[in-house]
Amino acid sequence: MKKTNLFLIAAFLLGTAAFIAADHLDAPTVGGTTADITDFFAFEGADSNNTVFVANVQSTLAPTGEDPDFDENVLVEINIDNNGDLVEDLVIQAIPRNGKMYFFGPYAPGSTGLNSTIDANTTLQGEVMISGNGNATVETMNGLSYFAGLREDPFFFDFGTFNAVIGGDADASGPNGGFKTEDKAVDTFDGTNVLSIVVEVPNALLGGTFAHPAGTGVQVFNTWVEAKRKQ
Template structure:
C-alpha cells in the first residue's frame, strides 16, 4: 500500500532502499498559516543506525507554481558521509524553471545541519527555514495484509512499529511562489553510470503501487517527470478504474484527476488531503473508497498517536532489539 513497496528492485537505480521514497506530506504549519511543512520519508527498512540515507544521492522536493507539472522551485537535500558517528546535511533552493532543472544551480539556505541519530530531534533554523533529518516513527497507517486478501481486514496496522528516515523542511509560504495553489512532488536522484538519474518519485499516496501493474510500467513511471504522466499513463489508469467497475466516462475522469501525479496544495488552507497531505489523513481508505465507489468498508485503523506537537512532527523512532 501507498509508496512503501514501489520502486525497489525494479531497476539498477532503485535497488538501494536508502534511495526509496515511502511517503510525501505537505501541510500548513499548525498554528502558523504563513508557513508550510514539507516532509518526505525514505528507506522503509530504516535501522537504528547511522546508515539510513545515501550521501551520494540527492533528495529533492519540486514545486510546480503554474499548473504545467514542470518544477519551477526545487529544494534539494544532500548528505555528507558519516564520519566519527556524525553526519550533516545541506539544503539548496533553486528558483525558476532553468535553475530547477540544473542540479548545480541555486542557493544554499541551510548548511551543516546535523542529522539526528538518536530520539531527540536536532533542528536547524536559518532565514525563516527549519530543517530536520533523521530516523523517525513511520506515520503511515494501513492494513496491507487485509488489502491483498480481498479487503478482509485484519485490524492490524502493519506500520505501527516501523521506522523511516524523515526529511522535514519548514518554509515560508513565500518560498513556494506568489500563487498559493501549487503542485508538489518528491524524487531521489541516484548515481548511475557516472551521472545522477531519477530513481524514485512520489506525489499523491498510493499511485505507483495501486495503478502501475507491471515492472516495466513501474520502471518508466519512477524514472519520468510528472509532465509526461498523462500522455504515457492516462489510458492505463483509466483501465484500472474500468476494471473496478466504473463506466468508461467516469473512469476517464477519475484517471484525469490523478494525473499528473503531483500533490496539489493551496497554502492558504489547512484542510488536508486532497489539499496537500497531513500526517493524520486517512488516505488509504479515501483511495479505496474512490476506486471501489464506496463498496469497501473502512479498515478500522486510526492515525498513530506518537506524532509530535511541534516540528518535526514525526514521532520518535521505535527502538528494536
C-alpha cells in the same frame, strides 16, 4: 558554480493544503535504499505563513540498533509548480554529507525534468545534523527550519490483508470486499521507522499560485518529490 548531475528514480505528485501521498515496498529496484520514497506530506505550519514539506524514504527500519545512513549519492528534490503546467518552477534540494543533511533552495532550477544540478551558490542554504536513535536536531537558517533523520513511520496499512485481497485469498463476500474493519486491521508498519527530510518554508519564498482546477476558488500550487541518484 558547483553542480552535480543526477538521474530520476522515483517521484510523487500532489497538490497543496494538508495532502499526503504514500508508497511502501513496491519499488524493487530501489527497495531498502534511501532512494525509495515512502511518503510525501505538504501542510500548513504552526505559523500559517509557512508550509511544511516532509519527504520520507526507506521504510521498515528497526526502531533500535545502529543509526541508518542516508545515501550520499541520492539527492531528494522537492518540486514546486506555480502555474499548473506540471513543470517545476522552484526546487528544494537535500543531500547528505558526512553526517549532515545540506539543503538548497527554494530556487529556480537550471534545468527541469529527469536531470538536476545543485547550485551551491544559491543564497538559500541550510544544514542540520542527521538525527538517529535518541536525538532530534532542528536547525533554523534564513527563516527556514530543517530536520533530517529517523522518525516513526506514520503510514497505517494492513499489508497482509491487502495481499490476500489482491491474490484472491480473502473472503470478498463481505461489505468491505475482503478488507478488515478498522478495529481488526493490523498495521504492518507499526513500530518501524523511516528516514525523514523536513523543511518548513515561509510561503513568501514559494512563488505564485493558480486557481484550483476543480473550480473551488482556492489558490494552490503543485508539489512533488523525487529521489535522484548521482550518475
